[in-house]
Amino acid sequence: MTTNVLFLSTPKRWSEYQAPLSRALEATGLDFRLGEDLPAEKVEYIVYAPGGATDHDFIQFPRLKAVLSLWAGIETVIGNPTLTVPLARMVDHGLTQGMVEWVTGHVLRHHLGMDAHILGQNGVWTPAAPPLAQDRRVSILGLGTLGCACGQALAGLGFPVTGWSRSAKSVEGITCLSGDEGLTQALSTADILVLLLPDTPATQNVLNAATIAQMPRGAVVLNPGRGPLIDDDALLAALDSGHLGHATLDTFRTEPLPPEHPFWAHPKVTVTPHIASETRPATASEVIAENVRRGEVGAPLLHLVNRSLGY
Template sequence: MTTNILFLSTPKRWAEYEPPLTHALAATGLDFRLAEELPAAEVDYIVYAPGGATDHDFTQFPRLKAVLSLWAGIETVIENPTLTAPLARMVDHGLTQGMVEWVTGHVLRHHLGMDAHILGQNGIWEPIAPPLARDRRVTILGLGTLGTACGRALASLGFPVSGWSRNPKTVEGITCLSGPDGLKQALSTADILVLLLPDTPATRDLLNAQTIAQLPQGSVVLNPGRGTLIEDAALLAALDSGQIAHATLDAFRIEPLPADDPYWAHPKVTVTPHIASETRATTASEVIAENVRRGEAGEPLLHLVDRALGY
């Protein structure tokens, strides 16, 4: 029996994903049909990455077995009341490796003080060496797949790494903290703070005036996670006051970031265009194909979303 897979996204993404996704699905040995358009009554799986409207009516697919997201973030679909089929988010080694490289690169950039050398020193010779990694404390908020991978990479370079999550976790090489008291401790030791939490009601505006005040003065904030994690006015005020020395931001509440947004012009802010965890078509296609294979074999799907937790 043919397994019908609808690619529900944009024509641009279809052109990018159709070849590697077809190749990955063919490797499973399944008899499948993959297309941008299929009769709704025949759709078994939906590969999903909205490029415009996100209020799709999933009730039109009566035999839908699962929605397989191409994104790690599923906030655009999880609250859709018409989606009752299982929802899987994207976790793949390409995305994870990309995040590790982005986080490690920017932690090292701020740790070594590279901006001062790259932007020029105006002819002033100042041989000031940075501390060793062992003396620069890094805190990661969020110990999921991405946070854990980044924490381990930084710990391997000698940084003392603390990680905070809502529920207790144990990760070798990382000081794991949880709960409200753990959050306060995690923030208090963050010379460099990395935000890798999901977007849920419990995490929105987690970095606000109160929590920013708990950071060491002159700390650095990196946000490759979700724009909603930060109360923007509070961060800008902390940058102006010197409580935060610099913020490197990859995710924003509105994307693309509007041209008149104050982040663009602030001298203590670096903007990157949501590239830290960009999904790679080849590796993402392998994950999608494996989940389709599992679904057809009656095996548990990978990376299922817990709707109660919101991720």
């Protein structure tokens, strides 16, 4: 019996995913039909990638079994009232590895003070060595798959890593905290703060004037998570006052970041254009195909979203 898989996104993404997704589905041994224009009454699985319309009517698919997101973030679809079937987010090796590389690279950049040397020192010889990693405290807000992977990579380099999550967790190599008191402790010990929380009503503006004030003077903020995690005005005020030393930002409330936004010209802000981690077609297709296979044999789907938590 044929399994019908609809690719619901933009034509550009379809051109990128058609071949690797076909190969991955073929490897499962399933008899399948994959396309971006299948009869709605036959669709059983939807491969969903934000970028086109986000107000899809999922009721039109009476045989739909699951929606499989190509992104880790599912905030554009989770609130859709017509989506009542299971929703799975993307967790794959390529996405995780990309995030580990971006976070590790920028933590080391700020730890070593590389900007001063790259931008030039005007002929002034300043032989001031940075502290060792063991003396630079890193806190990560968010201990999902990405937060844990980044934290363990940094711990492997010798950084003392504290992780905070809304619910209690235990991760090897990371001091794990939760709750309001745990958040205060994570912030107060963060020489470098990494934001990797999901975008939910409970996490929006988690970094605001009050929480920034709890951080050490001169601390650095890295945000490869979600733009709404930060109160932009509070962040700019803290940078202007010198309370924060720098902010390296990869995600923003509005993307692309408007040319007139003050982040672009601020001397203490580095903007990267949402490149910290990207879903790679080859590895993501394997995750999607495995979930389709599981759905067809009655096995539990991987990476299901908890709608009550928002991720």
